[in-house]
Amino acid sequence: LQLCPGPLTHLGRLESSEGTPERRGDGPTPPGCWYRVPQEQATLRRDGTRRSLQLPSEQTVRILHAKVAQKSYGNEKRFFCPPPCVYLAGPGWRLKAEQGQAPEAGESGPTVCGYMGLDGTAGGAAETQKLNFEEQPDSREFGCAKALFISDADKRKHFRLVLSLVLRGGRELGTFHSRLIKVISKPSQKKQSLKNTDLCISSGSKVSLFNRLRSQTVSTRYLSVEGGAFIASARQWAAFTLHLADERFPPGDFPLREGYIRYGSLVQLVCTVTGVTLPPMIIRKVAKQCALLDVDEPISQLHKCALQFPSGGGEGGLYLCLATEKVVQFQASPCPKEANRALLNDSSCWTIIGTESVEFSFRASLSCAREPVTPVPLISTLELSGGGDVATLELQGENFHGGLKVWFGDVEAETMYRSPRSLVCVVPDVAAFGSDWRWLRVPITVPLRLMRADGLLYSSAFSFTYTPELNGLPGPPGLPERPQDSDTFLDSIHHEFTRTNFHLFIQN
Numbered sequence: 001l002q003l004c005p006g007p008l009t010h011l012g013r014l015e016s017s018e019g020t021p022e023r024r025g026d027g028p029t030p031p032g033c034w035y036r037v038p039q040e041q042a043t044l045r046r047d048g049t050r051r052s053l054q055l056p057s058e059q060t061v062r063i064l065h066a067k068v069a070q071k072s073y074g075n076e077k078r079f080f081c082p083p084p085c086v087y088l089a090g091p092g093w094r095l096k097a098e099q100g101q102a103p104e105a106g107e108s109g110p111t112v113c114g115y116m117g118l119d120g121t122a123g124g125a126a127e128t129q130k131l132n133f134e135e136q137p138d139s140r141e142f143g144c145a146k147a148l149f150i151s152d153a154d155k156r157k158h159f160r161l162v163l164s165l166v167l168r169g170g171r172e173l174g175t176f177h178s179r180l181i182k183v184i185s186k187p188s189q190k191k192q193s194l195k196n197t198d199l200c201i202s203s204g205s206k207v208s209l210f211n212r213l214r215s216q217t218v219s220t221r222y223l224s225v226e227g228g229a230f231i232a233s234a235r236q237w238a239a240f241t242l243h244l245a246d247e248r249f250p251p252g253d254f255p256l257r258e259g260y261i262r263y264g265s266l267v268q269l270v271c272t273v274t275g276v277t278l279p280p281m282i283i284r285k286v287a288k289q290c291a292l293l294d295v296d297e298p299i300s301q302l303h304k305c306a307l308q309f310p311s312g313g314g315e316g317g318l319y320l321c322l323a324t325e326k327v328v329q330f331q332a333s334p335c336p337k338e339a340n341r342a343l344l345n346d347s348s349c350w351t352i353i354g355t356e357s358v359e360f361s362f363r364a365s366l367s368c369a370r371e372p373v374t375p376v377p378l379i380s381t382l383e384l385s386g387g388g389d390v391a392t393l394e395l396q397g398e399n400f401h402g403g404l405k406v407w408f409g410d411v412e413a414e415t416m417y418r419s420p421r422s423l424v425c426v427v428p429d430v431a432a433f434g435s436d437w438r439w440l441r442v443p444i445t446v447p448l449r450l451m452r453a454d455g456l457l458y459s460s461a462f463s464f465t466y467t468p469e470l471n472g473l474p475g476p477p478g479l480p481e482r483p484q485d486s487d488t489f490l491d492s493i494h495h496e497f498t499r500t501n502f503h504l505f506i507q508n
Contacts, residue, residue, distance in 0.1 A: 059092035174374030409446035
């Protein structure tokens, strides 16, 4: 598909009616077709979108889960650890279903219930678990599926989790899918090879740490953050970004380093939600309740590890440890038989596993559509072509369809549907965002959203920035001429921007 077979501008092919069939209504756009919304219809839709954006109706569904799952054999049930969990955030969840109003007096309990299972299963009670959502101190709703497992009868190497949400009253909100999860038989005890990258843990990836005393499921504690402090929680787990640290830089200022994490590396854990960090620590391999001080090999999924503080603790060293729900330091002792080992206790031995998360954000329309909000379109990358008034933006992602339109803030863009993974739109002129666009001196950044034909808005993590190029074009009419060497001349060049001297770029 050639995006620009000829000059593709707002005034050219898009506005021309020659050879272009007239299109009516808000139906899906056929693949490879452009169309411009009639001005009157565009104005009404923009006004409605502005009113919708002013309402506190944003809703977000976030699914957290591990990257790998251990298979169960025979009658045993190896429940996924850490258990998949769901967070519901945004003021829209507190609005009464259908009417978009606050719940009436006497109505209590969550406004939504959920069911989670594995894709490709029959969906019976044995494969699906009901989620009981509880409100957290930060106003988010939290639900956890603690009894999910995959049996040896399932021969798949990968699967996804399926979350079904139903509003109070029985209306289906939608079905949401997790990222792919790799199935393993058991943690690898051999020296891990970097050729098997699926099981290695890279710098900058998300991980979870948990401790299980005497291999008992009921004694599992997850490293988490609460009230700005690290805790060992039996209910909730947190995802942490694992960075390779550098002693030459102060904490928090270390540069991002690529590569896979190896035992003996200095690492730092950063909570993905709160940003709270642990001090840089050395990650050690654990075997038979001993920290191995001379091992230098890649870390693998579900490996036992220990986190040693770089200084203090004498010969044995200080290690991160849990005491009931508190996170403390443990004084290890040197191994009397082997100098390259340190003796630990059960509470300072952690299991590390990579984690994934997927987030779906949407905003109910003023018409309160009754159709499920899924599948939620997800944007992964943007690619800009052209510049000035001849610019197109390609959105790459998943779950796209012909009924979607791209919005820059509250301005709708002409949109072409290419495939379930690609949408292309014409970048709106900056004049659409204000009458004073000619004399702008600062960039304009607008959020990128997608709108379904029924008015349902999908938010994204992407934004678009219009940035003026500072060149020597003449200033506004009536402005007196200034000499080239005048100090005020540098200020005057900010005042004249036309379509031909705007430079556009993407900001993620």
